[in-house]
Amino acid sequence: MRKIVLLLVVVAALLAGTQVKASSYQLNETTVDQLFDNAVETSMLDFNAVTMNAVASSSERNIIDGKDPLTAVLLSGLLGWTGAHRFYLGTDTLTGLLYPLITIVSCGSTALLSLIIPFIIPCGSVAFILPLVDFIILLIDYDDISKYIDNPSFFMWK
Amino acid sequence: MYKYIVALVLLFVFGGLYNANAQYISLKQKTELVENQKKISSSMELYFDKGKSAIAKVITSPDLVYIFSNRFGETKIYYPETNEVSYMQTDILSSQREVIYYFANNLTDQLGLADEGFSLAERNFDDKYLVTIWKAPATMELIEKVKMVFDGPNPIYAEYISRKSEVIKKIYYSQYNDYNSFRLPLRITEISYPQPGDSTIKRTIFSDVQLSATPNSDFFNFKIPDNAEPIKKK
Numbered sequence: 373m374r375k376i377v378l379l380l381v382v383v384a385a386l387l388a389g390t391q392v393k394a395s396s397y398q399l400n401e402t403t404v405d406q407l408f409d410n411a412v413e414t415s416m417l418d419f420n421a422v423t424m425n426a427v428a429s430s431s432e433r434n435i436i437d438g439k440d441p442l443t444a445v446l447l448s449g450l451l452g453w454t455g456a457h458r459f460y461l462g463t464d465t466l467t468g469l470l471y472p473l474i475t476i477v478s479c480g481s482t483a484l485l486s487l488i489i490p491f492i493i494p495c496g497s498v499a500f501i502l503p504l505v506d507f508i509i510l511l512i513d514y515d516d517i518s519k520y521i522d523n524p525s526f527f528m529w530k
Numbered sequence: 531m532y533k534y535i536v537a538l539v540l541l542f543v544f545g546g547l548y549n550a551n552a553q554y555i556s557l558k559q560k561t562e563l564v565e566n567q568k569k570i571s572s573s574m575e576l577y578f579d580k581g582k583s584a585i586a587k588v589i590t591s592p593d594l595v596y597i598f599s600n601r602f603g604e605t606k607i608y609y610p611e612t613n614e615v616s617y618m619q620t621d622i623l624s625s626q627r628e629v630i631y632y633f634a635n636n637l638t639d640q641l642g643l644a645d646e647g648f649s650l651a652e653r654n655f656d657d658k659y660l661v662t663i664w665k666a667p668a669t670m671e672l673i674e675k676v677k678m679v680f681d682g683p684n685p686i687y688a689e690y691i692s693r694k695s696e697v698i699k700k701i702y703y704s705q706y707n708d709y710n711s712f713r714l715p716l717r718i719t720e721i722s723y724p725q726p727g728d729s730t731i732k733r734t735i736f737s738d739v740q741l742s743a744t745p746n747s748d749f750f751n752f753k754i755p756d757n758a759e760p761i762k763k764k
Contacts, residue, residue, distance in 0.1 A: 397702075401717070414570060
């Protein structure tokens with residue numbers, strides 16, 4: 373209960389900070405100190421990615437490790453079949469090369485099949501499922517793409 | 531008596547000059563971060579070579595790690611316990627992104643905002659405080675502007691405002707100490723709002739600040755052992 377009251381006091385003090393009063397430019401450090409004193413020490417692993425992101429001193433929070441999520445999304449959307457977004461975010465060379473390889477194999481096989489069976493699914497459509505999924509999850513996790521950086525897994529969301 | 535006065539004056543003058551020319555700055559830093567009543571903390575020693583704009587961070591807690599960065603973001607991370615080393619280059623790790631860089635070089639009027647592409651849009655007074663508004667470059671999707679507040683020459687408050695006009699970060703600089711050639715806030719409190727109704731508070735406390743005209747620690751010229759094993763990226 374005491375912790376909740378303390379937290380409320382800090383939040384109230386912070387909300388007051390949005391007003392344009394000169395006094396709002398200074399923080400009640402004693403209250404903040406009490407908040408830290410009452411917090412339970414934990415390991416870094418227990419903190420979620422959002423928290424770790426806040427540790428970063430960069431003011432543009434959503435750029436992690438120099439990787440811009442917008443660039444990653446655009447690469448996966450436009451050049452996803454080449455694995456460009458995986459190379460940009462960092463991955464094993466083999467994982468990245470599998471993307472164009474699958475596209476070539478998929479395009480070749482569907483082209484051959486279309487000679488036998490008319491109206492076969494469009495060329496290489498299977499190959500585009502993977503970058504499409506990558507594109508969607510990068511959009512969903514746009515604010516924190518850290519788990520996709522230097523990720524060696526073939527399915528980067530796993 | 532006259533000799534003593536002369537000696538004192540000389541000591542004062544040369545002492546001041548010595549500090550003004552001090553290009554080697556060392557200090558201790560303790561950073562704690564609290565969220566949802568959980569806290570993580572780290573302690574480190576910083577060795578900043580003002581002339582070279584190079585910084586060495588000796589992280590003592592939670593793990594012993596040495597990080598050496600220059601102005602270009604070329605970074606070496608050395609793990610002394612395992613004698614391993616990794617190399618990387620990223621602007622985020624540039625020594626010129628460090629708080630100590632801006633304060634030691636008296637670049638306190640913008641604290642790196644200009645380097646990140648912000649442009650000064652407004653400048654006015656709120657009571658005795660100077661308030662400056664910095665507009666974010668169009669390439670920054672999240673942030674629209676930053677408000678900085680100064681008490682005299684010292685920045686005391688910064689507020690990051692999103693393009694949705696929400697305050698996403700507040701930074702309070704306090705407990706300034708004068709080191710002759712620059713002033714340094716010994717305490718920085720940063721409150722981030724990653725999501726509405728959620729907040730993270732980061733408290734950084736500097737202590738044991740020492741200035742010297744010559745390197746007073748081996749970490750200013752630390753050489754990673756030749757036999758250190760490079761860590762390969764997976």
